[in-house]
Amino acid sequence: MRALARVNLAAIERNVRRLRRELDGAELIAVVKADGYGHGAAPAARAALEGGAAWLAVATAAEATALRLAGIDGRVLVMGALTPDDVEEALAAGADVVAWREDMVEAIGERGGGRVHVKLDTGMGRLGTRDAEQATRVAELAASTAGVQLAGLMTHFATADEPGDAFLDEQLERFRAWALPLRERFPDALLHAANSAALLRDRATHFDLVRAGIAIYGLDPFQQDAASQELEPALELVSYVAEVKRCAVGESAGYGRRFVAESDTVLATVPIGYGDGVRRALTNNADVLIEGRRFPLAGTVSMDNVTVDLGADGGGVRRGDEVLLIGPGLPAEEMAQRLQTINYEITCGLAPRVPRRHHRDGVPA
Numbered sequence: 574m575r576a577l578a579r580v581n582l583a584a585i586e587r588n589v590r591r592l593r594r595e596l597d598g599a600e601l602i603a604v605v606k607a608d609g610y611g612h613g614a615a616p617a618a619r620a621a622l623e624g625g626a627a628w629l630a631v632a633t634a635a636e637a638t639a640l641r642l643a644g645i646d647g648r649v650l651v652m653g654a655l656t657p658d659d660v661e662e663a664l665a666a667g668a669d670v671v672a673w674r675e676d677m678v679e680a681i682g683e684r685g686g687g688r689v690h691v692k693l694d695t696g697m698g699r700l701g702t703r704d705a706e707q708a709t710r711v712a713e714l715a716a717s718t719a720g721v722q723l724a725g726l727m728t729h730f731a732t733a734d735e736p737g738d739a740f741l742d743e744q745l746e747r748f749r750a751w752a753l754p755l756r757e758r759f760p761d762a763l764l765h766a767a768n769s770a771a772l773l774r775d776r777a778t779h780f781d782l783v784r785a786g787i788a789i790y791g792l793d794p795f796q797q798d799a800a801s802q803e804l805e806p807a808l809e810l811v812s813y814v815a816e817v818k819r820c821a822v823g824e825s826a827g828y829g830r831r832f833v834a835e836s837d838t839v840l841a842t843v844p845i846g847y848g849d850g851v852r853r854a855l856t857n858n859a860d861v862l863i864e865g866r867r868f869p870l871a872g873t874v875s876m877d878n879v880t881v882d883l884g885a886d887g888g889g890v891r892r893g894d895e896v897l898l899i900g901p902g903l904p905a906e907e908m909a910q911r912l913q914t915i916n917y918e919i920t921c922g923l924a925p926r927v928p929r930r931h932h933r934d935g936v937p938a
């Protein structure tokens with residue numbers, strides 16, 4: 574296999590169990606949008622449900638439909654903004670949807686009704702309304718519209734992944750001030766606010782449901798070290814050594830000759846590139862592991878290949894050896910730091926042409 578993402582579903586299951594240990598009565602919503610953060614939405618969803626997740630969440634109506642077509646029942650929350658066609662599709666998939674204006678609730682009522690979560694924008698500044706009175710009116714309308722059910726009251730944190738930042742507490746206070754009195758009036762409405770970082774950081778954010786994405790995949794929401802959060806990365810990205818060749822001093826490799834050998838060395842050609850999601854900005858700026866040894870990328874990342882500097886003695890590397898780009902000893906967080914991004918973008922950015930091979934601790938799933 575030229576390039577492959579191996580995804581350990583047992584790790585996702587264990588991560589969900591581990592996250593649930595933090596919860597005191599709250600249920601976990603496993604967020605499987607963007608194809609399960611690149612891990613494969615349906616298999617990740619099934620693994621999360623096995624691990625005890627009570628709900629699933631996605632961003633788009635089409636993602637909800639895809640889960641249903643994969644045979645996954647149960648509660649699914651579509652968290653994203655929806656066009657009228659999207660509302661139709663989400664409701665047809667039996668998903669819960671998010672609303673923050675009266676016309677949104679009306680549109681849901683006109684399409685036969687459904688379960689609505691009202692979103693207060695407590696500071697993310699994205700979806701939801703900043704106006705708590707409006708959010709209350711929308712909740713009242715949802716509760717009184719035929720066919721519509723007020724299922725939830727929600728918000729989303731902007732800085733939960735920045736420990737010590739006080740803004741989370743401000744957002745939390747705004748949410749509590751709005752949602753707790755409303756829940757007295759509508760006791761069936763479930764309160765939810767926390768993402769993975771908030772879940773791990775502050776129990777006061779848990780309420781009835783937590784929406785955990787990144788952490789269920791074993792990635793650190795704080796961009797440090799997954800193990801320190803007792804999380805187990807589920808995904809490994811591998812390729813193989815397709816060619817090994819000598820590169821004499823002064824010879825170069827790759828587009829633009831961005832690697833020129835300063836002394837005689839040996840290069841490996843590995844058939845994975847930015848067409849697979851290994852970003853070009855990693856040019857001369859990433860390591861790979863071959864047989865447990867670290868080697869640096871040499872030169873420009875091209876669409877389908879990278880070259881690796883094995884050193885003068887070739888490092889004992891042979892054609893056919895497996896090359897690890899993300900996995901034990903080479904976490905997605907490291908690649909993210911080199912790219913000045915976050916681990917989310919690394920796994921979401923793996924291209925569709927990289928097959929996902931799902932397994933449970935090595936046993937094909």
Ligand SMILES: Cc1ncc(COP(=O)(O)O)c(C=O)c1O
Nearest residue numbers: 604652729768769784785786787
């Ligand atoms: C509204 C909402 N809730 C929860 C999540 C899950 O966040 P995380 O992956 O950080 O746990 C997301 C993801 O971005 C989101 O958009």
